[in-house]
Amino acid sequence: EVQLVESGGGLVKPGGSLRLACAASGFTFNTYTMNWVRQAPGKGLEWVSSISSGSSHVYYADSMKGRVTISRDNAKKSLYLQMNSLRAEDTAVYYCARDHGYSGYIWFDPWGQGTLVTVSS
Amino acid sequence: DIQMTQSPSSVSASVGDRVTITCRASQDIRSWLAWYQQKPGKAPKLLIYAASNLESGVPSRFSGSRSGTDFTLTISSLQPEDFATYYCQQANSFPITFGQGTRLETK
Numbered sequence: 533e534v535q536l537v538e539s540g541g542g543l544v545k546p547g548g549s550l551r552l553a554c555a556a557s558g559f560t561f562n563t564y565t566m567n568w569v570r571q572a573p574g575k576g577l578e579w580v581s582s583i584s585s586g587s588s589h590v591y592y593a594d595s596m597k598g599r600v601t602i603s604r605d606n607a608k609k610s611l612y613l614q615m616n617s618l619r620a621e622d623t624a625v626y627y628c629a630r631d632h633g634y635s636g637y638i639w640f641d642p643w644g645q646g647t648l649v650t651v652s653s
Numbered sequence: 654d655i656q657m658t659q660s661p662s663s664v665s666a667s668v669g670d671r672v673t674i675t676c677r678a679s680q681d682i683r684s685w686l687a688w689y690q691q692k693p694g695k696a697p698k699l700l701i702y703a704a705s706n707l708e709s710g711v712p713s714r715f716s717g718s719r720s721g722t723d724f725t726l727t728i729s730s731l732q733p734e735d736f737a738t739y740y741c742q743q744a745n746s747f748p749i750t751f752g753q754g755t756r757l758e759t760k
Binding site: 576577578579582591593594627632634635637638639640641642643644645646 | 654685687689691696697698699702703706708740742744745747748749750751752753754
């Protein structure tokens with residue numbers, strides 16, 4: 533069974549940092565693009581970042597560019613998101629999502645259960 | 654950035670109804686569009702990819718279509734478990750963008 537399990541969320545003060553992790557199982561991790569998508573409370577979905585299977589290509593949303601770094605460890609089957617200079621508006625559930633694998637374009641499937649990041653003083 | 658505009662933002666319907674949700678892209682995205690279903694407190698679930706391909710395990714009452722830059726998600730006969738929020742997503746280019754969501758509520 534394909535499974536993605538996020539961890540690392542929590543309460544952090546404005547300006548603080550947090551590192552999210554996503555543990556993958558049930559598929560050949562090193563052959564898939566991996567992604568982070570977030571959802572602020574009561575709001576819609578917002579793509580955050582993507583990283584190719586071999587880490588050669590990374591992409592970021594403008595809203596977080598310069599403050600986040602996506603990375604992966606294929607040996608550990610893990611995806612990471614280092615978030616710095618956090619703001620109140622970064623408060624959201626952060627989902628790890630695998631690329632579906634069809635056609636080279638990115639569809640998110642499956643998704644993890646999400647980890648809540650709350651930025652507040 | 655490509656803007657994705659969904660309509661309506663909410664819709665009320667009854668079990669057995671046919672429901673249509675539309676997503677318009679601000680520029681040509683060919684057929685690189687997906688639809689997701691999200692229930693409260695849960696992660697989104699992929700329903701349709703590449704505009705009209707049904708994801709494995711998704712009931713056949715769900716279908717997707719494209720006409721130019723307009724995309725449609727249709728539920729042919731609404732079931733109780735279909736009441737949820739639906740999102741479109743373009744995969745044509747970065748940044749990947751979502752529609753604002755359509756909340757499907759019981760009438």
